Amino acid sequence: MAELKSIGEVAEILGTTTRTLRYYEQLGLVSSSRVSVTAQRRYGETEIARLRQIRELQTLLGLDLDEIGTHMASYDRLEALKAEYTAGVSAARRSEILVEGFGILEGLRAQVSDRLGHLTAFAGELDARLARYRSAWEAAPVAAEAT
Amino acid sequence: MAELKSIGEVAEILGTTTRTLRYYEQLGLVSSSRVSVTAQRRYGETEIARLRQIRELQTLLGLDLDEIGTHMASYDRLEALKAEYTAGVSAARRSEILVEGFGILEGLRAQVSDRLGHLTAFAGELDARLARYRSAWEAAPVAAEAT
DNA sequence: TTGCTCCTCACGTCACGTGAGGTGGC
């Protein structure tokens, strides 16, 4: 029931390389299960999801690995909260971490919105240029047949 | 009427550093006007627009400087076409470059659409997480006053 | 047993960051 995958399989799923995954592990961004300390790395669904998240923060938002490390630490704190939550912590501590986690996600969401705005504007520019091409094309119909 | 700007001013406008602008010039991505070969660099509106374009390709689409170089070379060819166009070239050559330019822009547009899709999905994930926070918040109203 | 993928160094590369030491414009 374990369904563990090799580093090569995971690299292909994520569209990256084995070198990159080992580098992430070296920086402490992810961990992999290993039979012995020199044995082959194995990845479960949890780790793959974590890696996917790291990749999104890196490629979509352009964060560096240090910033990503901070975010992942926050996510880890939130997971720890869930455990504390069900174990029954004080209401004050509970709200403390809720506020922190909420703030982090709001910050991310703002960055995403910002990027979306810039990307949409860029798409608009490209569409305008493409439209100008099409009108240039209409103006030279004979040339179109020459290709 | 020149309105030339210094490297520091341009760097601040683009939200980057003077080092980066000099590096781009070293790679041949942009040029700057200089009184002598060792004198201070000056940038006109054309060069600033070009730099802005380079930055968009780099930060929004994540292209490397080699790929960006290829794109800028294409843009240059299109500018050259405009000159040829008004000078009156053959219809065959005209359509040749129109096809090429159109293809380049379409490729870029596809990449932008792809990124927009991924970013929108990422925004959706974040919104779902934020919604879960809000319901957790409702469940602990007393704690909210404690902060 | 033969490939194929995996492993650990370790040097190379890309896109800059960051002083070191010096010259030029308001």
Next chain:
DNA sequence: TTGCTCCTCACGTCACGTGAGGTGGC
């Protein structure tokens, strides 16, 4: 004349790329 920004090396850094040489699983 005094700052401030500019200049050119040139070494450092981050996030990997890329072999070198060797071990382990189907």
